[in-house]
Amino acid sequence: MMTARGRLRVLLGAAHGVGTTCAMLEEGRRLRDEGRDVVIAAAQAHSRSATDPGAWGLDVVPETAGRLDTDAVLARRPDVALVDELAAADPPGSRHLRRWEDVEDLLAGGVDVISTLTIDRVESLSEVAWAITGVPHGGTVPDAVLRAADAVEVVDLAPAALQARLAAGLIGDPRSGGRAFQLDSLIALRELTLMWVADDADQELRRYRDRHGAARSRQIRERVVVALGDEGSAPSLLRRAARLVSGSAGAGPIGVHVSGQRNRPLEDPPALRRLAERLGGSLHEIVGDDVPGAIIDFARSVDATQIVVATAGRGPVGRVLRPGVGEQVARRASGIDVHLVTGSGEAKGPLPRPTGALGGVRRLAGF
Incomplete structure (x- = not known):
């Protein structure tokens, strides 16, 4: 009997520190309280107690040598695995180069996954984000992986509030340097995130219409x-x-x-x-x-x-x-x-005289 493929849900943030890890852990605890079997397969503490996996009362499948232990998770067969930092690099000698590839193994094994990602790690936008912040991305997730996810949800925080959290020391180990946390950079990254999600929703609408032959619906964005x-x-x-x-x-x-x-x-x-x-x-x-x-x-x-x-x-x-x-x-x-x-190449001079048996006056009278 074939195992049904797991579902992938990605919590997407504009920048490090907006709260994607906390949102993932909160959702894991909510699902556990509803009776789902939830494990933490990989979570970054980010030097703060709020994101310490041990503080959430959830079962933890220990990482092996700094990487997600996919074999241990699949042997445990939970309903849902929480996997932080979808674009994270696996250590040398691992089965895969990137964590999103480990997640693919979990999905193929029938495990639902909730993961996190920041917009600078989306492959098609990584260079744009780099130009905005001056900080290299350090590794990406292919757009196809993100677009194939069953759900992509934005975890949003106003740029000014994110700056306040940084000033208060509530963001541990940020990707600092360059212009990453300047207000204009955070605003641009937030806009980039919302644009990506809107475009993804627009593509999904068109795919739905193609599959079902649905009639043209009202457009949300002007085209x-x-x-x-x-x-x-x-x-x-x-x-x-x-x-x-x-x-x-x-x-x-x-x-x-x-x-x-x-x-x-x-x-x-x-x-x-x-x-x-x-x-x-x-x-x-x-x-x-x-x-x-x-x-x-x-x-x-x-x-x-x-x-x-x-x-x-x-x-x-x-x-x-x-x-x-x-x-x-x-x-x-x-x-x-x-x-x-009326363009710059508009017609000049009088209209050409109509040709035919009837004169112009009779044509106009007939109209």
Whole structure:
């Protein structure tokens, strides 16, 4: 009979000292009081009695030579194992290099795990955190491991309160040095943590919709698609769209250009791609002869909440008689807000005279 895989729950903090270890131990004691069999498999005392594993009345599986003893934990077969510092390094000669790999063994053995992590130890964000604090991370956990966790919960503490705890000596052995505990660094790390969790929740929502074929739901964060075409300046459009989402965490303009027989190719796509990435977004090129339809289909595929599209400087009659891509997108994009922007490449001079059997006056009278 196969053993069901254990569940992983990660308590994520913006910085050392926010209380992830205490939160893990408190949760372990709560689960024990509910009748679960809980053991401490690895916990750092951090030079403080509050995080001393022996002070919590929980069973402890002793570490062996400074590493998590996975064999002893699996032989004990608890319901839940508490494992502090998911990114910690195992000593030389161990079975694995990092503690998260030991946790994988526990999960495969059917043991639920509650663990802790700080945002600077997430692989994709480690260099960003290093730039913020000036302190090297010392080892990371792959994003895939964290995204595969059954739950990632933020343990939050206001930056000013964290500084007060540091000044009072309540944070033992902090990763000091550099700018790690300066107020602006703590604020940036906190924002980085919340952005990562919001992005993870957004990805999980999209995976759920893909699995169940769920209809489009209301978006929590703004996602703006910028239609880059013949009308208007593409760099200007990208910058305007970036301002629309400047207050939305983790958002950036998503540029899209439709290649087809009816429109010209973009000028200097590599430069536009670099600009989009600097603005926190991306650039995509798709193919289609129905340009407005292709823009709308792409916007729906990325769950866009807004579309920015350039429109030439035509009057109301001109927009009716000769609607451009922007006007057609606005008419057809039900459920998505559309911003029509007059770009720097707007049309100049009078509208071309309509051709055909009827004169312009009779056409207007007919309208």
